[in-house]
Amino acid sequence: MTTVTKQGDESAVAASSGKVLHLPALEIRQGPNRRLYTFAVDGKQVPSFAAVSRVRRDSQQQLHGYQRPEVLAHVAAIRRYVESDDRPLLPNAIVVAFDDRVRFLPADTASDGPGYVRMGTLVVPVSEDWEDADKPGFIVDGQQRCAAIRDAEVPAFPICVTAFITADQADHRSQFILVNSTKPLPKGLIHELLPAASGPLPNQLRVRQLPATVLERLNFEERSPLRHMIQTPTNPAGVIKDNSMLRMLENSISNGVLYRFRGSDGTLPNIGLMVTVLSDFWTAVREVFGENAWGKPPRKSRLMHGAGIISMGYLMDAIADTNSSGEEFPDVQGFAAGLKTVKDYCRWTEGTWDLGDGIPRRWNDVQNTPRDIQRITDFLVSTYYAKQGKRHERSSRLF
Numbered sequence: 001m002t003t004v005t006k007q008g009d010e011s012a013v014a015a016s017s018g019k020v021l022h023l024p025a026l027e028i029r030q031g032p033n034r035r036l037y038t039f040a041v042d043g044k045q046v047p048s049f050a051a052v053s054r055v056r057r058d059s060q061q062q063l064h065g066y067q068r069p070e071v072l073a074h075v076a077a078i079r080r081y082v083e084s085d086d087r088p089l090l091p092n093a094i095v096v097a098f099d100d101r102v103r104f105l106p107a108d109t110a111s112d113g114p115g116y117v118r119m120g121t122l123v124v125p126v127s128e129d130w131e132d133a134d135k136p137g138f139i140v141d142g143q144q145r146c147a148a149i150r151d152a153e154v155p156a157f158p159i160c161v162t163a164f165i166t167a168d169q170a171d172h173r174s175q176f177i178l179v180n181s182t183k184p185l186p187k188g189l190i191h192e193l194l195p196a197a198s199g200p201l202p203n204q205l206r207v208r209q210l211p212a213t214v215l216e217r218l219n220f221e222e223r224s225p226l227r228h229m230i231q232t233p234t235n236p237a238g239v240i241k242d243n244s245m246l247r248m249l250e251n252s253i254s255n256g257v258l259y260r261f262r263g264s265d266g267t268l269p270n271i272g273l274m275v276t277v278l279s280d281f282w283t284a285v286r287e288v289f290g291e292n293a294w295g296k297p298p299r300k301s302r303l304m305h306g307a308g309i310i311s312m313g314y315l316m317d318a319i320a321d322t323n324s325s326g327e328e329f330p331d332v333q334g335f336a337a338g339l340k341t342v343k344d345y346c347r348w349t350e351g352t353w354d355l356g357d358g359i360p361r362r363w364n365d366v367q368n369t370p371r372d373i374q375r376i377t378d379f380l381v382s383t384y385y386a387k388q389g390k391r392h393e394r395s396s397r398l399f
Helices: 010-014 043-050 070-083 143-151 169-179 185-196 204-218 242-255 257-261 271-293 304-321 331-344 370-387
Strands: 018-032 034-042 092-100 103-106 118-128 135-141 158-165
Touching: 010 304, 018 103, 034 043, 043 135, 043 143, 043 158, 070 143, 092 169, 103 242, 169 185, 185 204, 185 242, 204 242, 204 271, 204 304, 242 257, 242 304, 257 271, 257 304, 271 304, 304 331, 331 370
Parallel strands: 092 158
Antiparallel strands: 018 034, 018 118, 034 158, 092 135, 103 118
């Protein structure tokens, strides 16, 4: 049975399940399809209707949630402030994404305010018995403040809430990225969320959405030779830095073999073909260079290092360039044949690189810097083209 209550009696209401809060609220129209709601509520009641959706992957490697872990020191500092200050003030509103179980009831009386604002009541179901997944709201911004108020030894602490209603998790992620775009949000977390985000994004993030989507498939699809090898927030044991892999993908998408599948003029990218080409190439890399260099941390194998990943990406483009015909591209055997022509010159795990510039480099002296990546790339690509009887001009496009 559902019970209706008025603001001010929420503590009693939230103590049991199957009830709702009626919260006086303002509805603010933004654009043709967006509605924001702003209201005040006791911060201790927030956990009864809103949860924190932690970023994670299930057994099928599907991405869920978006929030990073609580920063315990930050939570403790806010809690101390709320408990000890005689005039505590938390002026910033927390942001909550509601699903469509939450409704807005406009007030019967007309307002003299601007047309984009309506007064009314937000009807929010609450229960202390719900699991997090059952709650109608997710905290998009303000999880540290909510945790501090939840734990603070104070009877109540009213806070401001800004909310929107959508059942689309992708929309939640986009808003989470946008709200946190001015804060030092870990780039790895942003990159992992991008494939499942929708709606407008800043240009620098929008251009990374395609390579981030390809990276996700390489990292989690069973057929991929790079499965679980790329380090991300939900796969911290990976040996390849996500930034290195993203740079390799961005380079090829902008001017390499993957450019052919990027789509244009309203045509969507062919991500499946991108993953096929990449899987064939990295399968060939694994076969040619073997377990001695494959799958090891960068300190033990420069093949898995940023310099190795990025330079091998350029070599992939070169092999594809000399072995492509129409819609045909090298398969595993085709890439392996190209890689074998440079294998004996590579020093991924021991020895010294002879890069032909009179400056020998021990294998573990190669660093993830533009200069070292340029030198390894030019050496690999030049050697490959020379073995094919072709001349390679030192590229200025690389960096």
